[in-house]
Amino acid sequence: MKYLVTALSLFALPALANTPIIGNVEAKCVIQTTKDGVYGNPIASKLSTTPADGGVLPVIRFDVSIADSYTANITHPTSFSSSPTLNDTVAWTGSTSVTQTSVSGMSAYEAAKVVVDNTTIFNLTLAGSTWFSTASSATYGASKPFAGGVYTALVQASCIAK
Amino acid sequence: MLSLVLLPSYSYSEPYYYGATGNAASTSLSWGMPSVLPDVAGLDINGLIYRYTTVKNAEDDMLVHVGNHNSTGDGYTFRETDDWSGVPSNTIVKSFALSNIPSDNWGTGFIEVEGEGTVEDAVVIYSYRVDRCYDPQSDPSCSGYVEPIPDIPEVEVYDALEDESVLEAIDADTKFKYDEEGNIIKDEEEEEEDTRIEMGLTASANALTLLRTQGQDSIIIAINQQTNINMYYNAKINGGTMNDAAELQDGTIPDNKKALRNNLAQQILHEQMVDMQYNK
Numbered sequence: 001m002k003y004l005v006t007a008l009s010l011f012a013l014p015a016l017a018n019t020p021i022i023g024n025v026e027a028k029c030v031i032q033t034t035k036d037g038v039y040g041n042p043i044a045s046k047l048s049t050t051p052a053d054g055g056v057l058p059v060i061r062f063d064v065s066i067a068d069s070y071t072a073n074i075t076h077p078t079s080f081s082s083s084p085t086l087n088d089t090v091a092w093t094g095s096t097s098v099t100q101t102s103v104s105g106m107s108a109y110e111a112a113k114v115v116v117d118n119t120t121i122f123n124l125t126l127a128g129s130t131w132f133s134t135a136s137s138a139t140y141g142a143s144k145p146f147a148g149g150v151y152t153a154l155v156q157a158s159c160i161a162k
Numbered sequence: 163m164l165s166l167v168l169l170p171s172y173s174y175s176e177p178y179y180y181g182a183t184g185n186a187a188s189t190s191l192s193w194g195m196p197s198v199l200p201d202v203a204g205l206d207i208n209g210l211i212y213r214y215t216t217v218k219n220a221e222d223d224m225l226v227h228v229g230n231h232n233s234t235g236d237g238y239t240f241r242e243t244d245d246w247s248g249v250p251s252n253t254i255v256k257s258f259a260l261s262n263i264p265s266d267n268w269g270t271g272f273i274e275v276e277g278e279g280t281v282e283d284a285v286v287i288y289s290y291r292v293d294r295c296y297d298p299q300s301d302p303s304c305s306g307y308v309e310p311i312p313d314i315p316e317v318e319v320y321d322a323l324e325d326e327s328v329l330e331a332i333d334a335d336t337k338f339k340y341d342e343e344g345n346i347i348k349d350e351e352e353e354e355e356d357t358r359i360e361m362g363l364t365a366s367a368n369a370l371t372l373l374r375t376q377g378q379d380s381i382i383i384a385i386n387q388q389t390n391i392n393m394y395y396n397a398k399i400n401g402g403t404m405n406d407a408a409e410l411q412d413g414t415i416p417d418n419k420k421a422l423r424n425n426l427a428q429q430i431l432h433e434q435m436v437d438m439q440y441n442k
Contacts, residue, residue, distance in 0.1 A: 100213070100253045104226070104244040107252035111220070129255070 029070045029124075029159035034059040034131060037155070039138075044145030048137040057133040059099065060157045064124045071160045072122040076136050077153035084149035088141035096120040100131035124159075132157075177295040177304065180208075187212075187284040191273040195230070198288065199265055204296025206262040209289035215253040216246050218279030223247035225276040228256075228286065231269035239268050246279060253283070262291060 039047040040054025049055035062072045076094025080086075098110040103126045114121045124130065134155045140146050186198045199205060218224050229241030240263075244254055273284050295304035322328045339347040342360070 098252060100255050102254065102256055104216075104246045104252070104254055105249060107246070107249035110252070111250060131255070 026065075028065045029161075030063040031157050031159055032061045032063070034061045037134070037136070039136075039151060039153075041146070045140040045143045046137065047139075047146065047151060049135050050137070053137075057099075057135060058155055059131055059133045060155070061129055061131050062124060062157075062159060063129045064127055064159075067127040068123075068125045069162055070124045071162060072124055072130070072132065073119055073158045073160050074122075074132055074134060075119040075156040076134050077138075077155060078118050079153070080138070080151050081154050082150065082152040084147040084151075086140070086147065088144055090141065091139045092118075092137070093139075094118060094134060094136040096132050096134045098122070098130060099133045102128035102130070106130050178291050178293055180289065180291050182287055182289045184287070185284075186271055186286040186288065187214075187273060191281065191284060193271045193286075195265065195268045195271060198271070199268075199290065200292075202292055204293035205265040205290050206293075207260055207265065207268060207288050208262050208291050209257065209259050210240060210286070211255070211257040211289075212242075212273075212284070212286045213253065213255040214273065214281045214284040216251045216279050217282055218246060218251050220250040221248065222278035224279035226281060227272070227274040227276065230271045233267050233269050235269055239263060247277065251279075265290070 035056070035058060037049045037058030038056035039049055040051075040056075041047055042053040046053070047055075049057050051057065060074065062070075064070055074096045076092075076096060078092045080090070095115075096113075098106065098113075101107060101109075105126050106128065109122045109124070109130060112123055122130070122132070136153060136155070138151075138153070181200070183198050186193045199207075212228050214226070214228075216224065216226065224246040226244045226246060227241060228244070230239045231237070232239045240258070240260070242256065242258070244256075271286060273281055273286070275281055294301060295306070298304040298306035299308065299310070301307065341347055
């Protein structure tokens with residue numbers, strides 16, 4: 001009987017609980033690489049993604065679900081992320097443009113883009129998808145031929161909230 | 163754990179398969195759906211993707227309509243308008259999820275330009291879903307499938323005994339006489355005449371039969387003479403001699419003492435029997 005009383009007193013203790021509150025925020029701006037770029041080598045001292053030079057332009061897609069809240073900041077490369085050893089300077093050029101849109105009005109992004117150094121900024125005023133392609137060119141110093149090997153450079157794309 | 167054990171098990175097979183068309187706008191900015199969609203029953207469209215590039219001056223007004231008329235031609239099953247007014251040329255890509263609209267509802271497809279400018283490199287692709295059990299009889303695995311019953315032709319059974327022509331042709335007199343060859347003997351004279359002829363033929367046939375027996379014997383002899391039996395005489399069976407290899411395991415065979423005792427007993431009985439003859 002003593003044991004029974006003890007057990008009942010245990011169950012009579014007040015209950016405590018920690019209840020979590022979970023919030024799930026979906027990304028309103030998503031960046032996808034639609035196509036990787038390829039450097040062409042039209043002359044020994046030049047690497048270029050331009051199709052005329054045998055290259056392939058990389059394509060990046062920005063999916064924005066709310067209008068006029070983000071800017072797309074895309075920076076063309078100014079250095080190789082991996083390459084053979086280079087002992088001279090490399091001259092970099094590049095540009096980014098709108099190639100496809102999911103809304104016709106997004107075509108205005110191209111005319112309204114702002115270029116700051118190596119970064120091109122697009123004001124994403126409309127909801128939908130926008131495809132950007134980036135051209136990149138690297139010329140070795142004093143027209144010297146690039147050393148044989150694999151060269152890799154990165155285009156940096158970011159979605160910045162206004 | 164218990165609920166997992168008690169979960170009912172069942173199999174489910176997807177009655178649909180999916181696909182996508184080629185570019186409906188590859189040759190023209192207007193197209194008929196029968197030439198785009200596969201010709202199968204139970205097809206409905208669940209998606210559409212289009213892409214085109216505009217060529218225009220930025221300041222020009224331009225509307226591009228992409229869509230399909232409905233099947234009756236007095237409305238639209240799908241229509242989307244892109245307003246390019248005041249914006250420069252570019253390429254647009256759009257995709258739409260549709261609520262499985264049956265193919266019968268889709269009329270002519272089009273890309274129409276309103277204003278200044280042109281459209282190039284147009285691509286319109288429809289994605290579709292096909293219900294393979296739209297006709298349940300198309301597949302035995304479909305629900306509602308009924309085992310087909312073949313059409314059995316109705317055969318009219320001919321009963322000769324009900325045919326008047328046959329009945330008329332049947333002779334009511336069933337008391338026929340037949341000769342040995344199964345022919346009906348129509349009258350007495352004919353029967354007698356046949357009998358005489360038959361006897362004559364029988365006599366000649368017997369004579370011929372005798373000759374024929376001899377002929378058969380001679381034929382059999384001739385056949386036997388043609389039989390080459392040398393091959394049986396000349397046949398050799400490969401082998402040799404298998405010598406007897408009897409071997410007695412034990413060195414000596416002892417006398418059977420029980421048999422000796424039995425012989426002695428027999429001898430005693432014999433002597434007693436002999437003595438009985440002399441009343442000994």
